[in-house]
Amino acid sequence: SAAEKGGYDYFMLKEIAEQPKAVADTLLGRIDPSGSLTLDEVRISPPELREVDKVVIVACGTAFHAGLIAKYAIEHFTRIPCEVELASEFRYRDPILDGRSLVIAISQSGETMDTLMALRHAREQGSKVLAICNTNGSTIPRESDAVLYTHAGPEVAVASTKAFLTQLVACYLVALYLGQVRGTKWGDEIQAAIKDLSRISEDVERVLETMEPVRALARTLATKNTVLFLGRHVGYPVALEGALKLKELAYMHAEGFAAGELKHGPIALIEEDVPVVVVVPSPRGRSVLHDKIVSNIQEIRARGARTIAIAEEGDEAVVPYADHLIRVPVTPTLLQPLVATVPLQVFACELATARGNEVDQPRNLAKSVTVE
Ligand code: AGP
Numbered sequence: 001s002a003a004e005k006g007g008y009d010y011f012m013l014k015e016i017a018e019q020p021k022a023v024a025d026t027l028l029g030r031i032d033p034s035g036s037l038t039l040d041e042v043r044i045s046p047p048e049l050r051e052v053d054k055v056v057i058v059a060c061g062t063a064f065h066a067g068l069i070a071k072y073a074i075e076h077f078t079r080i081p082c083e084v085e086l087a088s089e090f091r092y093r094d095p096i097l098d099g100r101s102l103v104i105a106i107s108q109s110g111e112t113m114d115t116l117m118a119l120r121h122a123r124e125q126g127s128k129v130l131a132i133c134n135t136n137g138s139t140i141p142r143e144s145d146a147v148l149y150t151h152a153g154p155e156v157a158v159a160s161t162k163a164f165l166t167q168l169v170a171c172y173l174v175a176l177y178l179g180q181v182r183g184t185k186w187g188d189e190i191q192a193a194i195k196d197l198s199r200i201s202e203d204v205e206r207v208l209e210t211m212e213p214v215r216a217l218a219r220t221l222a223t224k225n226t227v228l229f230l231g232r233h234v235g236y237p238v239a240l241e242g243a244l245k246l247k248e249l250a251y252m253h254a255e256g257f258a259a260g261e262l263k264h265g266p267i268a269l270i271e272e273d274v275p276v277v278v279v280v281p282s283p284r285g286r287s288v289l290h291d292k293i294v295s296n297i298q299e300i301r302a303r304g305a306r307t308i309a310i311a312e313e314g315d316e317a318v319v320p321y322a323d324h325l326i327r328v329p330v331t332p333t334l335l336q337p338l339v340a341t342v343p344l345q346v347f348a349c350e351l352a353t354a355r356g357n358e359v360d361q362p363r364n365l366a367k368s369v370t371v372e
Contacts, residue, residue: 012157070171077179109368110138218350235279242344249352
């Protein structure tokens, strides 16, 4: 009913709008007054966590994209090697696991069969499993050694939005907590990162306030056959997520690429007026990546692409090459996915509506996939 949707036309719109609060709720009670993390729910003891020599993340769909981003944060803050694998592929390749591997299973519903089977396999090998989950008491957390709930509240729309952002926050918390427990990074760096994280919900709020031009742009693309997405570093999984959203909602061909791969094949797809959404990394810090993306935008534009850049406020270098510019607030590099994903959600939702599709219940899809 309309009341359930809180005045929005679709649950998806309501859930997109709820993201600032959801992100704040994921952090709630987990940062102590001294600025460190207390994750009492993670019932894997600090000595056990100090023994971990490999982190393996398993998940499906959007949760898998959260895992791909988590790898950057986990390796940065812990210096423990981290692999990310589609849950459906994981156990069939006889993965190398033992008691020192920490397996993280990410799932909104906690009922995804592929993820459940992957975690069962991991536990059989003696690995500890930490679930990152949104649904209290669901199967995946019940079968795991520990769980960190995302507290996003119920997600009704089939397309995952707030669950994704909160999975990212939970993954950053795990990365920082592991770093804190293991003393890999100076306390100062961890505390600064926690502070950045605790401010991010305001940035998500600000992005939401500037989405009207994104909707208008989406409507102009309703008759396109394909949309491509490019990203680098943490922007690459964001590109994958943007493409997945568009497939499931707009029923359009959409693909996400690592921008550096363009010249290894995908650039052949570029033709006159193909929309290409580019997630532009911050020009600060790792500016090498920024410069490379700017030349990628130039390359595809020279071949006729209609370029849509998602770039940080104040990034002027992209302006001459972007046919459409979507601004996101300045954030630390690792946190950019939390703001850069939001326009892609809005974009896919609006395109689906413009194409007359059922937004909350896309064809052929179920909210949780409980068969393998
Ligand atoms: C996301 O928009 C999808 N509907 C889907 O990829 C989903 O993320 C995937 O099925 C995993 O679900 P889970 O998080 O409940 O395990």
